[in-house]
Structure formats: C-alpha cells, structure tokens
Amino acid sequence: MDIKVIAFDADDTLWVNEPYFRRTEEAFCELMGGYLSQHDIERELLKIEIGNLPLYGYGVKGFILSMIEAAMTISDKTISIDIVERIINLGKAVLDEPIELLDGVEEVLTALKGKYRLVVATKGDLLDQERKLRKSGLGHYFHHIEIMSEKDDANYLKLLRHLDIQPQELLMVGNSLKSDVLPVLNIGGHAVHVPYHITWAHEQIDNTIENDRFRSVENIKQVLEIL
Numbered sequence: 001m002d003i004k005v006i007a008f009d010a011d012d013t014l015w016v017n018e019p020y021f022r023r024t025e026e027a028f029c030e031l032m033g034g035y036l037s038q039h040d041i042e043r044e045l046l047k048i049e050i051g052n053l054p055l056y057g058y059g060v061k062g063f064i065l066s067m068i069e070a071a072m073t074i075s076d077k078t079i080s081i082d083i084v085e086r087i088i089n090l091g092k093a094v095l096d097e098p099i100e101l102l103d104g105v106e107e108v109l110t111a112l113k114g115k116y117r118l119v120v121a122t123k124g125d126l127l128d129q130e131r132k133l134r135k136s137g138l139g140h141y142f143h144h145i146e147i148m149s150e151k152d153d154a155n156y157l158k159l160l161r162h163l164d165i166q167p168q169e170l171l172m173v174g175n176s177l178k179s180d181v182l183p184v185l186n187i188g189g190h191a192v193h194v195p196y197h198i199t200w201a202h203e204q205i206d207n208t209i210e211n212d213r214f215r216s217v218e219n220i221k222q223v224l225e226i227l
C-alpha cells in the first residue's frame with residue numbers, strides 16, 4: 001500500500017451519533033403512540049426521511065422536518081401545535097448532545113499524525129458537523145475537513161482532486177459500508193470498515209464485499225496494524 005491520506009468518517013466512527021437519533025426516534029414514537037404501533041410509526045418516519053434526503057440532505061434539521069411531516073401524515077393532519085413544538089425540541093436536543101469519542105480514536109490519530117495527511121470526510125449539516133468537530137477537540141489532528149452532501153463516487157473523486165492524490169493513495173476509515181467503503185472501492189481507493197453496533201436502516205446493505213483493497217476490523221485501533 002502506498003497510502004498518503006487517511007480519511008475518517010466522523011459520526012459513529014470518531015464519536016457517538018446514531019444512538020442520539022435512535023433515542024429521539026423512540027421519543028417520537030411515544031408522542032405518536034396513540035395513532036399507530038411503534039413499528040408502523042418507525043416505518044412511516046423512515047419512508048419520509050428517505051424521500052426528503054434529496055431535498056434536505058443528511059443531518060438533524062432534515063430529521064426534524066421529517067418528524068413533523070410524519071406526525072402530520074400519521075395523525076391525518078390532526079396533530080396539535082403543542083406536539084409540533086415537542087418534536088422541534090426533541091430535534092434541538094440532538095444538536096445539544098455532548099461529543100463522546102469512541103474507544104481508541106485519540107490513540108489512533110496520535111499515532112498517525114505526521115506520518116499521513118489525516119482528513120475528515122463526513123456528511124450532515126455543515127454547521128452541526130463543524131460544531132461537533134470543535135466540541136470533540138480533535139480538529140488539530142486534521143489537515144482538511146470535507147463535509148459532503150452525499151458520499152458517492154463523484155464526491156470522493158472531487159476530494160481526491162482537492163487533495164491532489166491518486167485513488168490508491170487514499171485510505172477511508174468508517175462505519176458505513178454504503179457510504180465509507182463501496183464508493184471508495186469503486187474509485188480505486190482503499191477502505192477499512194469499523195462497524196458500529198447500530199446502523200441507520202438507510203445505511204445498511206446486504207452484499208458482502210470482496211476486494212483486496214478492503215478490510216474489516218472490530219476496533220479502530222486495528223487500523224494501525226494494517227498500515
């Protein structure tokens with residue numbers, strides 16, 4: 001391997017994220033519990049969220065709007081403004097969650113800094129991701145922060161051009177096979193999957209990946225053994 005740049009996904013790779021969304025979804029289901037079963041509420045919300053992704057992109061703001069839209073649909077437009085206010089506050093609480101670094105992250109970044117150019121490649125709300133990075137205290141490890149609207153082949157190619165490197169000089173580390181691994185392998189880069197114990201339904205894929213530029217590890221610390 002001739003790696004020059006190591007790019008890290010942020011949410012559920014560097015720090016805890018998905019549990020906050022999951023907890024909010026549960027609170028939303030409780031709010032809407034009088035209308036449908038939890039399972040049906042979750043399904044309706046997910047459907048609306050995915051439908052809105054091309055309009056709003058990823059992140060908390062779009063999630064709040066999707067919860068309000070789901071509440072209107074589920075209640076057949078009878079939801080009270082009081083419930084809408086509670087949904088907005090549930091969403092704002094996600095923006096206010098503390099940053100909890102995942103095990104081994106600082107150790108890995110410390111070991112790699114100076115040897116490779118380290119980059120963050122994440123999607124989500126620009127302001128929210130900037131705030132999380134600042135709160136994380138990890139900013140000084142990184143040469144560049146890329147906040148992408150979608151983690152697809154085209155945007156990874158754009159990142160390569162920006163960094164002025166060849167595909168085989170990039171190693172991407174992340175928890176999502178769909179966003180952090182598959183597009184990077186597609187463009188000729190290397191990828192390491194570090195699974196997190198919960199994954200948003202929209203990020204889940206079924207196929208197994210066989211590629212000599214791909215590795216899966218249990219803990220981010222094992223990235224050091226690969227290099």
Ligand SMILES: [Mg+2]
Pocket residue numbers: 009010011012013174175176
């Ligand atoms: Mg992630």
